Amino acid sequence: MPVDVRGHLLAQWKLAAQRSRDFHPLVRRLVDTAEVDATVLNHFATGQRPRRWAVPRATMMGDAVHAMPPFGAHGGNTALRDAALLGRRLVEVRTSGTPVEKAIASYQNEMVPYAFRAVDTAARLMRRFTGGAAAPHWVLTRLLPRLHPVTVPEA
Numbered sequence: 001m002p003v004d005v006r007g008h009l010l011a012q013w014k015l016a017a018q019r020s021r022d023f024h025p026l027v028r029r030l031v032d033t034a035e036v037d038a039t040v041l042n043h044f045a046t047g048q049r050p051r052r053w054a055v056p057r058a059t060m061m062g063d064a065v066h067a068m069p070p071f072g073a074h075g076g077n078t079a080l081r082d083a084a085l086l087g088r089r090l091v092e093v094r095t096s097g098t099p100v101e102k103a104i105a106s107y108q109n110e111m112v113p114y115a116f117r118a119v120d121t122a123a124r125l126m127r128r129f130t131g132g133a134a135a136p137h138w139v140l141t142r143l144l145p146r147l148h149p150v151t152v153p154e155a
Contacts, residue, residue: 013039044069046123049116053108056101061086066115071125074118082111 013036020031047067053059062079089103 009036009039044126046119047116049112050108053105056104059086059104059108061111065111066119068119068122069126071122074122078115078118082107082115085110 013031013034016031016034016039020027045067046069047063047065050065059065061082063075065082066078068075068078086103086107089107090100092098093100093103
């Protein structure tokens with residue numbers, strides 16, 4: 001039996017309209033005028049700490065190893081930090097003549113603590129702003145829209 005995709009999209013759009021009814025007028029207008037066929041549902045998730053690394057000559061960085069929800073702008077910054085760290089470790093082993101596995105292991109051991117602190121922080125922010133608590137909801141829907149004209153000058 002074929003799935004009624006349009007019906008699912010319409011239901012998602014209606015949910016977005018209902019959930020954003022107390023948001024800033026600009027957000028409400030964006031939702032109200034959105035094309036139903038372009039409506040998507042995003043599920044935010046966080047990465048799980050790796051327990052062990054299966055391939056000693058390969059590694060991961062960025063969202064491949066520590067996916068995080070888009071709260072607090074941690075993802076891109078953490079991925080750049082990963083790249084810089086891995087690059088330094090590879091240069092070190094290249095100049096010292098030690099095996100590449102040592103560089104990868106060093107990178108992984110250093111990356112996991114800072115990366116998953118960022119994941120945990122982003123997840124806390126996500127829960128704080130989407131968990132239904134009254135104070136954060138009030139800040140997002142009432143206070144920030146009023147501060148916008150004061151903090152962002154008109155072009």
